[in-house]
Amino acid sequence: MKKLFGVIGDPIAHSMSPAMHNDLFDLYGINAAYLPFHVSRGNLEAAVKGLKALGVSGFNVTIPHKTDIIAHLDKVDPLARAIGAVNTVKNENGLLVGYNTDGPGFVKGLEYMAADLGSRSALIIGAGGASRAIYFSMAQAGIGRIDLYNRTIQKAEELVSSCPFKVESKVLGQETAEKTLDEYQLIIQTTSIGMVPDTESLPLSPEKITQDTIVSDIIYNPLQTKFLKEASKKGAAIQNGVGMFVFQGALAFELWTGIFPDVERMEANVLRNLGG
Ligand code: ATR
Numbered sequence: 001m002k003k004l005f006g007v008i009g010d011p012i013a014h015s016m017s018p019a020m021h022n023d024l025f026d027l028y029g030i031n032a033a034y035l036p037f038h039v040s041r042g043n044l045e046a047a048v049k050g051l052k053a054l055g056v057s058g059f060n061v062t063i064p065h066k067t068d069i070i071a072h073l074d075k076v077d078p079l080a081r082a083i084g085a086v087n088t089v090k091n092e093n094g095l096l097v098g099y100n101t102d103g104p105g106f107v108k109g110l111e112y113m114a115a116d117l118g119s120r121s122a123l124i125i126g127a128g129g130a131s132r133a134i135y136f137s138m139a140q141a142g143i144g145r146i147d148l149y150n151r152t153i154q155k156a157e158e159l160v161s162s163c164p165f166k167v168e169s170k171v172l173g174q175e176t177a178e179k180t181l182d183e184y185q186l187i188i189q190t191t192s193i194g195m196v197p198d199t200e201s202l203p204l205s206p207e208k209i210t211q212d213t214i215v216s217d218i219i220y221n222p223l224q225t226k227f228l229k230e231a232s233k234k235g236a237a238i239q240n241g242v243g244m245f246v247f248q249g250a251l252a253f254e255l256w257t258g259i260f261p262d263v264e265r266m267e268a269n270v271l272r273n274l275g276g
Contacts, residue, residue, distance in 0.1 A: 003032035004054065005256065008039040008047055009062035016273045017060055020249050023269050024261045032057065039065065048072040048096065058090045058256045060249075061098075066129065073098040079140060082164050083133045088252040099255060102130070103137025105248030106218075110186070112263075113214055113239060120214075121145040121183060123172075125203045126190035127155040130218055134188060139165035147184070149177035149204065174204065181208035187231070189217040194225035202227055211235030218244050220274065242270050 007017045013036065021034040037059075039047040044065055049072075051059060061069050066085040070076055073086065074095035080086045086098035110117055122143055124131055127150035138146055145168045150156035156171040163169075172180070181187065181204070193203040199222055206227060209215060215231035220241035228238045246266045254260045 001031075003030070003057040005032055005034040005058050006037050006051075006056065007034070007060040007062060008037045008044075008051075008065060010038060010040050010064060012036045012038045012062070015062065016245070016270050017249060019273055020246075020266050020269050021253060024253055024266070027262065027265065028257070028259055030257060041065070041068070044068055045072055052091075052094075052096055055094075056091060058088070058252070060252060061087050061089060070098060072096075079103070079136065083136050085129055085133060087248060088255060090255050099252075100133055100137075101248040101251035101255070102244070103133035103135075104141075105246075105251050106134050106188075106216075106244045107137050107141045108251065109239065109243035109247040110214070110216065112243075113237060114186075117186075118142050118144065120185040121147070122186035122188065123147045123149060123177065123181070123184040124188045124190060125149050125177075127152070127159045128190065131190040132159055134190060134218075135159060136163055136165065139163055139167035143186075144168060147172055147177075149174065178205045178208065181206070182210045185213050187213055187215045187236075189215070189219070189225070189227050192219070194222075194227050195219045196221050200226060202230070206230035206234065209234045209236050213237070214239065216243070217241060220245060220270075223274070242267060242274075246270060 015036050018034050018036050025032045069086050076098040080098050080100035083100050088099045088101045090097050147170045148156040149172045160169045193201045209231050213236040215236045216239040217225045217228050218241040219225050232238050250261050250263050
């Protein structure tokens with residue numbers, strides 16, 4: 001019987017996940033379909049019950065449901081529970097089990113860029129949901145030092161103190177962060193600053209970024225934010241948000257099928273979708 005997968009969210013029409021996963025099902029000869037489902041906040045519980053009753057094999061979860069869905073699942077993986085967000089659900093013998101592949105996907109994308117991740121000092125800019133997934137996953141992966149800069153210092157302090165994994169960490173104000181950027185070999189931009197239509201904005205002055213650094217921005221619209229362009233001018237290696245999107249999808253696909261898919265093909269699929 002054909003297996004059913006999907007993604008629930010609001011809005012959902014422009015999700016790039018259906019094209020990416022359906023292409024992989026074709027590639028690996030798997031008899032399955034992946035559909036977008038528009039689910040408003042008020043319909044979340046009914047939608048999850050319906051998906052379970054229909055026997056879906058798995059689904060992704062996007063804005064605004066990543067946190068609220070936890071209350072409606074049968075089981076939640078410990079990392080996803082610590083992060084407080086689920087983006088992937090797998091039907092395991094009739095039980096819906098929640099996972100987070102956003103943070104681990106981000107780390108896997110970085111590992112493709114640098115073999116020496118563990119020895120790098122990292123600075124994360126931002127302290128929202130995306131930052132939390134990335135910070136916890138990097139800490140779990142054993143990155144030794146992860147500092148945090150956020151406009152609202154208190155939110156950064158809360159994030160650091162709620163991490164269940166051992167990691168050295170300092171919360172920095174803007175001035176200190178800008179002055180000490182050259183101490184980091186990994187800088188990760190997780191805020192919405194620089195996203196269309198606000199493409200001229202910078203989260204921090206990039207002046208002190210060095211060429212030994214990997215600078216990653218989770219934004220993919222535009223493909224190169226001003227922050228990445230400036231980092232590139234300094235000789236740093238850069239990575240945009242397509243990487244995180246592709247690798248969260250790759251880990252979800254692996255959870256569902258046992259196959260770690262062709263990430264280059266996925267990236268090409270996403271770039272076609274973005275018109276790049
Ligand atoms: P997400 O789930 O995408 O991470 P979020 O949880 O709303 O989104 O978090 C947004 C992050 O971007 C926060 O770190 C936020 O900073 P504050 O905690 O100070 O609000 C940051 N952010 C968004 N717009 C910003 C701006 N104009 N200047 C500075 N930081 C901004």
